[in-house]
Amino acid sequence: MALGEFELIDRFFRRPSRRSDVLLGVGDDAALLEPPAGCALVAATDTLVEGRHFLAGAPGRSVGHHALAVNLSDLAAMGADPAWALLSLSLPEVREDWLEDFALGFYALADSHGVELVGGDTVRGPLVVTVEVLGFVEPALALRRSGARPGDVLFVSGWPGESAAGLAMLRGGVPMESRDPLVLRYMYAQPRIELGRALRGRASAAMDVSDGLLGDLGKLCAASGVGARIDLDALPISDRLLAAHGREASERMVLLGGDDYELLFTLPAAGADRRQAELTRDFPVTRIGEIEAGHEVLCERDGRVIEVTGGGYDHFA
């Protein structure tokens, strides 16, 4: 049974509004929204292409989750409260079970952060998913990439590298239905919205790690006009990552793997210990190095510089 575009939107993506700041949601030419006074609007968009950003044949639930998560991660990196999303779906065909699954994954994550889908577009074409998210933050408290200063202490949240390990398992033939924690971590990585909130007005700089820690740190340093030094022995490596890949490969996954949606951030040295202790009560955060003058990003072990080859994910390199 072929569903038309409008039936499709109605059936899978139209739900009663839950936010009082949505004056008009899905169904008109555009959405009418009511931003809170005194806040900056925060806007981000990311596109996922089948076979490039998610595996061909990936379950709809994971793709729906992933498409929203990568965007929410951008808001987390700004310290923003997410509010609204728009969804553009290009689909080769209407497979109702896949779409229902996609909507489940999308809404499970949206609901957990109070995000409402307020508009979008569905077209026939190759499987490409674009989500735009909108949120808010007081302008003076927003986290930016450009505020890191020499002497600032460098942190990363959670356990980067696990997504890359999960992806490697899937590429190696592990079925997509696997409940292995590393596979689930790749399929359903969680954006660090709450940590972003806790960092606003506190971190001197922040960005999300979506293309690999080392490459993304390079971008943060370039935006701030600084360099950085990473202590390889301080990197957070989860027990399960270590068990699966050993120290050396795990380290590379932590430094170069993508799709983790962890936050990389800097704290001014003064008060960094106290702040770290406060953060650690609620979030897994690890001190991995420090910001330096210059423009180089160096990795070291026992005081010796170690070269780590390979960079972040650059879609056209």
Added chain:
Amino acid sequence: MALGEFELIDRFFRRPSRRSDVLLGVGDDAALLEPPAGCALVAATDTLVEGRHFLAGAPGRSVGHHALAVNLSDLAAMGADPAWALLSLSLPEVREDWLEDFALGFYALADSHGVELVGGDTVRGPLVVTVEVLGFVEPALALRRSGARPGDVLFVSGWPGESAAGLAMLRGGVPMESRDPLVLRYMYAQPRIELGRALRGRASAAMDVSDGLLGDLGKLCAASGVGARIDLDALPISDRLLAAHGREASERMVLLGGDDYELLFTLPAAGADRRQAELTRDFPVTRIGEIEAGHEVLCERDGRVIEVTGGGYDHFA
């Protein structure tokens, strides 16, 4: 020469900010924007797929224009002032001349409406372009699809059908470089932002005609819970459309053709003549029928109902 993603953004899409309400534009995890007090935020998104929404091999300039125009048309239909845009580009390869051309088309239209590109994403994949636009309108003045009432007078702007005629010429072998006015109209149709502004607080309902007048009128009527009657002899048919296709085919193009970005709107009967006279001083608008009780959309000529088969453009029908 292959350009990386970040060089690509820098080279073609990063420009000095021109709007004081852009606190942070392209280059961080998300944009920081400052909406005006007392206004609703208006948000829309549309996706264009090569070979479906634009012809394979279409010049970048036309695709860049088209991708923004279809979105600005949605804002026009709400009576909104456009402000900001985000752009997601999925590209099979980096062809610098095409991208430069795309940016030219995009920015020419953006600049003419004071719109600033504040973020986006570039990925490798099939040629798919998604734009999201954000604008403002006082909530009480916003144009919606749902306000039409029986007795309201029905209008359309400009000369719908010309884009369809231009597309038919291209499909028939006319080269894309043609300067034929109908071809140019298809490649560079202009959104009716100024007319949308003039209608706010005045039109009882409005929407843009992007999928065909008849199908779109059906959506407006469904949203308003009314029917409508179109007087076929009142349809605006441009001289060049008539000269190229004759009366009958032209009428079908006006009723069923897409991509015109004209506005379909209703005015309350009381004062409609005066309002029409005012509008006509600045905009081409034509009275084409009226809103009725019920739910049917009928076309008539000399008091007899004429069946027009074929509907609007439904991407999955």
